[in-house]
Amino acid sequence: MTTDAIDSAQTPRHEEGTNYINAEYGLLSWLFTIDHKRIAILYMISVTALFFVGGIFALLLRLELMTPQGDLFTSDTYNKLFTLHGVVMIFFFLIPAVPSVLGNFILPLQLxxxxxxxxxxxxxxxxxYVIGALMGVVVMLLGGVDTGWTFYxxxxxxxxxxWVVPTVLAGFIAGFSSILTGLNFIVTIHKMRAPGLTWFRLPLMVWALYGTSLIQLLATPVLGIALLLIAVERLWQVGIFNPALGGDPILFQHLFWFYSHPAVYIMILPAMGVISEVIACFSRRKIFGYKFVAFSSLAIAFLGFLIWAHHLFVAGISVYSAMIFSFLxxxxxxxxxxxxxxxxxTLYKGSVSYEAPMLYALGFIGMFLIGGLTGLFLATLGIDIHVHDTYFVVAHFHYVMVGSVIMAxxxxxxxxxxxxxxxxYPEWWARLAALLVFVGFNLxxxxQFLLGYLGMPRRYHAYVPEFQVLNVMSTAGATILGAGYLLPLIYFVWALKYAPRASANPWGASGLEWHTPSPPTTHNFEDTPTVTWEAYDEKAWLKEAEKNV
Amino acid sequence: MSKKKTYEAEDFSHHVTSMGTYFAIFAALMVLTALTVWVAFQDFGSLNVPIAFAIATVKATVVVLFFMHVIHSPKMTAAILVGSIVFLGILFLLTFSDYLSRFWPMA
Incomplete structure (x- = not known):
């Protein structure tokens, strides 16, 4: 049995060559589309643009940090650069990237x-999302904001x-985009599964997106309120957070992190879903312990809400509360x-092959392991007091949010x-890019773990000379990482016109999205599929395909 | 009646609330609003805030149950409502684990 048989089994009856891309033409057909696949493409273009904007800020930061003294930017400009880097990357790239691009495209197909x-x-x-992002761009053009992405x-x-108020309003508006996406996904997963597609036959990507959506729906409103309260206090001097007006600054940190810690799981959970799909496909095995992986997504979504104040250990919360949050x-x-x-x-005794997605997935496991374990260091009160606000923290969350999420x-x-x-896409170039990203990221x-452990504080544009060697290494790594990120942009654009055409199921993967042509038609499936096989049960899937030949 | 028909009947029928109920709820909300205003001008000491919260909670509950039709909605809607309240409870509970155990030198 080959993928050819699957292709013929799934040969659609739609008009030859018609798909969601060429079904309609013109800019307006894209701007007013309600096709989830086209909207995913719109998101992809938008988040890619913002990713490179955020990336340029990162490279400027690393350029400044090559030397101990501040020689490229003033401290004020540096403050604005790291703020904009954080705001753009978190609110306008990492939060929407996996759910809004990949989730939007894949979820209905998988269901x-x-x-x-x-x-x-x-x-x-x-x-x-676009309105929020454009407000963010306007803020940059007007002169930026210098509060850090946390707006303390x-x-x-x-x-x-x-420009604090326009920036928080940009985040507020983008937050509603996230809420609506989460709502849409939850209702879709509950109500629109194909016949036979029971909860435990769902691909793990769907479970991951479900957990993500719960967080988007439950946590984002709290961020919205916290951001609006900043505007209220700033504009009308209402005493909410400022002690001089009778407020409490730590209240803001509680409200902010009630969202922003679970937000890490908005990023990482769908990323984990991607990894489950890729590992299963390129190991040719069912995911080991399917139900454990599925329920762990929900467990992460829930537990993510109980631990936010580990960001506040040295901010002035009570010792009792710090102990509770450390424990949780x-x-x-x-x-x-x-x-x-x-x-x-799953990899064990699997028939593992090393195509580019698998290289990224294997990289993810390593990066996530380091990011996750260093998270435990930071959750430990004594260690956190030592490394708080140092480059150790910067390294930790980049291992999770960049090393893991962007890899996924x-x-x-x-x-x-x-x-x-x-x-x-060109496989050789893709493998090279994966390698560059892995090497560049780690370098x-x-x-930065070492710098942080040695005591280099974050958010300063100058540092003591003995930290220079490690900083130069870090900047060299950032350059390689930049090249690794740029390369896919080039070959993907090239591939749109020149790469070989893809069959319906080029990887021989299971999952309903591979039951429809590449690219799919506007309505995804000619007939609503009926699912009779378990998730990742490749043999049953192939048997079904053969039966239909 | 077949199982399928029962399912459809549940799915597509809406409970129609009588006008009398709506007016009764409206009247109750007006009374509670007047009570809120009256309470605001009284001094109950440390009970000022809890009393205001209690009245607001009653008002919100009747709005959610009757004006938003949750009382006649499927169990799933109720589960989502309760779930949201639970998460709000987590926010309050764990935030107060800090506030209620903090050292307040001014106090």
Whole structure:
């Protein structure tokens, strides 16, 4: 049995050559589309643009840090650069990247549905995202903001003389985009699964997106309120966070991190879903311990809400509260470890092949392991006091949010690229890019663990000379990482026109998205599929395909 | 009646609330609003805030149950409502684990 048989089994009856890309033409057909696949492409273009904007800020930061003295930027400009880097990368790239691009495209296909439950709300989500992002760009053009992406009070409400209010409003608006996406996904997963597609037959990507959506829906409103309260205090001097007005600055940190810690799971959970798909496909095995991996997504989503104040250990919260949050934080390591062990067990005795998505996925496991374990260091009160606000923290969260999430995003983009565009990509170049990203990333951020442990504080544009060697290593790594990120942009654009056409199932993967042509038609499936096989049961899937030949 | 028909009947029928109920709820909300205003001008000491919260909670509950039709909605809607309240409870509970155990030198 080959993928050819699967292709012929799934040969659609739609008009030859018609798909969601060429079904309609013109800019307006894209700007007013309600097709989830086209909206995913709109998101992909937008988040890619913002990713490179955020990336340029990162490279400027690393350039400044090559030398101990501040020689390129003033301290004020440096403050604005790291603020904008954080705001752009978190609110406008990492949060929407996996759910809004890959989730939007893949979720209805994996469910055997024609679209999301609310297609027009899906388009509204994208417009809200764009409005928020454009406000962010306007802020940059006007002169930026210098509060850090965390907007800590009372600096943000009282002392900063930069564009705080437009920036928090940009985040507020983008937040609604996230809420609507989460709502759309939850309703779709509950209501639009194909016949026979029971909860335990769902691909793990769907479970991951479900957990993500719960967080988006439950946590984002709290961020929205916290950001609005900044505007209220700043504009009308209402005493909420500023002690001089009778407020409490730590209240802001509680409200902010009630969202922003779970937000890390908005980024990492769908990324974990991608990894489950890729590992299963390129190991030719069912995911080991399917139900454990599925429920661990929900466990992470829930536990993620109980641990936010580990960001506040040295901010002035009570010792009792710090102990509770330290204790609770340890728990989130359990479901994360379950996933990691199960992915590794899936590889065992699998028929592993090393296409680019798999290289990224393997990289993810390593990076996530380091990012996750150093998280436990930081959850330990005594160690956190030592390394708080140092480069150790910077390295830790970059291992999770960049080393893990972006690796998974790239794994997903490569894995589903044939489905999205109907074209393959140049495998050799893709493997090279994966290697560059892996090497570049580790060279950038591993030295930062050492810098942090040695005591280099974050958010300063100058430092003592003995830290220079590690900083130069880090900047050299950032350059390689930049090249690794740029390379896919070039070959993906090239692939759109010149790469070989992709079959319906070029990887021989299971999952309903591979039951439809590449690229799919506007309505995804000619007939609603009926699922009779378990998730990742390749043999049953192939048997079904053979039966239909 | 077949199982399928029962399912459809549940899915597509809406409970129609009588006008009398709506007016009764409206009247209750007006009374509670007047009570809120009256309470605001009284001094109950440390009970000022809890009393205001209690009245607001009653008002929100009747709005959610009757004006938003949750009382006649499927169990899933109720589960989502309760789930949201649980997460709000987590926010309050764990935030107060800090505030109620903090050292306040001014106090």
């Amino acid at each position: 055997g549905a024609r679209d999301l439950a609310f297609p027009k709300i899906n388009l509204l989500s994208w417009y809200l 009070t009372p600096f943000s409400t009282t002392y900063s003389n930069t 934080t340890m728990f989130v390591a359990v479901p994360s470890a379950i996933k990691t062990f199960n992915w590794t067990s 995003y790239f794994a997903g983009i490569h894995y589903w690229w044939p489905k999205m565009t109907g074209r393959m 950038t951020f591993f030295p």
